[in-house]
Amino acid sequence: MLLREIQDEILRLKQEKDIAILAHSYQSHEITEVADFVGDSYALAKKAMTLTQKTVILCGVRFMAETVKILSPEKTVYLANSSAGCPMAEQFNKTDIENLRAKHPDYTVVAYINTTAELKTVCDVCVTSSCAEQVIRSMPQDKIIFVPDINLGTYCKNLVPEKDFILLDGGCPIHASMTENDVFKVKKQYPSAVFLAHPECKAEVTKQADYTGSTTGIMEYAIKSDKKEFIIGTENSIVEHLKYKCPDKKFFPLSNNFICGDMAITSVFDILDCINGKGEEIKIDEDTRIAAKKCIDKMIEYGG
Ligand code: 13P
Ligand code: SF4
Numbered sequence: 046m047l048l049r050e051i052q053d054e055i056l057r058l059k060q061e062k063d064i065a066i067l068a069h070s071y072q073s074h075e076i077t078e079v080a081d082f083v084g085d086s087y088a089l090a091k092k093a094m095t096l097t098q099k100t101v102i103l104c105g106v107r108f109m110a111e112t113v114k115i116l117s118p119e120k121t122v123y124l125a126n127s128s129a130g131c132p133m134a135e136q137f138n139k140t141d142i143e144n145l146r147a148k149h150p151d152y153t154v155v156a157y158i159n160t161t162a163e164l165k166t167v168c169d170v171c172v173t174s175s176c177a178e179q180v181i182r183s184m185p186q187d188k189i190i191f192v193p194d195i196n197l198g199t200y201c202k203n204l205v206p207e208k209d210f211i212l213l214d215g216g217c218p219i220h221a222s223m224t225e226n227d228v229f230k231v232k233k234q235y236p237s238a239v240f241l242a243h244p245e246c247k248a249e250v251t252k253q254a255d256y257t258g259s260t261t262g263i264m265e266y267a268i269k270s271d272k273k274e275f276i277i278g279t280e281n282s283i284v285e286h287l288k289y290k291c292p293d294k295k296f297f298p299l300s301n302n303f304i305c306g307d308m309a310i311t312s313v314f315d316i317l318d319c320i321n322g323k324g325e326e327i328k329i330d331e332d333t334r335i336a337a338k339k340c341i342d343k344m345i346e347y348g349g
Contacts, residue, residue, distance in 0.1 A: 048075060051313045055079045058320045065098035066316065067113065069105030070260035071282045071308035074289060076104050079316065085261035086112075086158050087173035087348065090341065093117055102319045103327075104311050106131040111162040114327040115338050126311040127325035133159045136193045136215040142167045145190055145211070152211060153186040156340060157194050159217075162329050166336035168192065169343065174244050175259035176348035178204045183347035196221060200244040200251060219305050220245035223278065227300050228253045231276050235297055241266055242278030242299075250278060250299075267291065280305050 046054075056079055059066060067089055068080035077083045082092050086109060093101065093113040100121045103110035108131055110124035142154060142164065156168035157177075165171065172180045174197060181189065181201050187208045191198035193215025202210040223246050232240065232253070241263045242254035251257045256266045260283060267275050267287050277284045278299045287296045318324050329337070 048313065051317060052079050055313060055316055055320065058317075059102075062100065062320060063098050064100040064102060064320060065096045066102045066104065067092060067109075069109060069308065070264065070286065071280045071305060072104045072311060073282065073309070074285055075313055076311060076316070077286065079313065080104065085173065085175050085259040087175045087259065087344075088261055089113070090116065090158070090173070091345065096120070102316055102324070104316065105129065106134075106307050108134045108159055108161060110327045111329060111337075112158065112341065114329050115162060115165075115334050115341060118329075118331075118334060122327045123319040123324040124327055125315040125319055125324060129307045129310050131159050131217075131307060133157075133193060133215055133217050134161050134164075137164065137213060139163060139167050142190075142192065145213075149188070149190060149211060152188040152190045153184065154190045154192060155181065155184075156192050157197055158341075158344070160193065162333055162337045164192075165340050166333055168340045170347065171340045171344040172197075172201075172348070173259065173344070175262055176344065177201050177244070179349060180344055180347040181205050181208060184343075194245060196247055196251075197244045199248050200257065203248070217245040219280065219303060221247060223247065223250050223299055223303065225249040225253065228276075228278075231297060231299055235274055235276060235295075238274035238276045238295075238297060239267075239270065239272045240276045240278060240299075243280075246278055254278060264290070267294065267296070279303070280308060282308065 066080045068083045093116045102123045104125040106129045114122040154168040158173045190211045198212040239255045242251045274295045281298045281303045284296045
């Protein structure tokens with residue numbers, strides 16, 4: 046079967062079976078072509094609350110599918126490829142957070158959404174890269190334990206210096222592997238290019254960026270800009286998407302190694318399997334779901 050034939054089959058069956066396909070911005074072009082909605086983690090969470098379809102297939106990583114299930118328990122939610130996890134989400138467990146809470150009882154735990162549903166049950170407020178600043182400014186508490194990403198935490202701490210942060214030593218292994226030398230090298234090669242970075246990168250990288258933001262933020266910046274050349278400081282799928290969206294502009298990866306294997310693992314065949322009821326359905330016990338939902342609800346309350 047040709048790719049186009051598989052995509053047509055997906056488009057026909059999702060209509061027939063009342064299925065919504067949500068795809069994170071890091072998914073491949075061929076997946077975004079069959080998706081009902083493509084966006085960053087915050088946009089996916091908000092979209093999940095408004096879907097009318099009874100079944101959702103999430104193309105992305107596990108915590109994203111869990112977020113959909115937490116917000117829409119009445120829906121059947123599939124993670125398109127059950128091996129797709131975010132390594133950062135597994136870096137700390139409930140006991141780690143409970144111990145921190147006991148040590149710092151007057152601090153509020155802010156969890157990056159890249160955490161498991163189970164970990165969210167012992168956190169107070171969630172954030173994503175696109176709403177973190179807004180949430181942290183809006184929440185009344187001033188003392189924050191930020192888990193798990195030290196780079197997003199540092200980025201927020203610099204944006205909101207009036208608040209007090211305790212940071213953990215977690216993070217995205219892919220974004221955190223980028224160095225200021227990578228930036229120097231690519232900037233030397235393309236001196237007039239605008240540099241756009243994700244806040245999961247280290248401060249030594251983001252401080253050299255013309256813009257730092259979520260995957261959607263980076264794409265919107267490049268699409269709206271009247272500049273013609275861009276260095277993309279996030280997963281390389283964004284370079285590919287931007288080449289399709291803006292054929293008159295040039296996009297260069299910060300590094301050829303900027304690839305998230307977990308995001309790349311999902312294929313159109315996985316979507317077809319889920320449509321045919323053969324994928325992994327996300328199940329979360331009700332106590333965990335309700336406890337985890339509290340911090341996602343707070344994110345939406347403060348994040349707008
Ligand atoms: P966004 O919320 O910017 O889409 O980021 C999710 C992610 O996993 C980045 O690595
Ligand atoms: Fe997780 Fe990093 Fe992959 Fe994003 S790019 S899903 S943070 S491992």
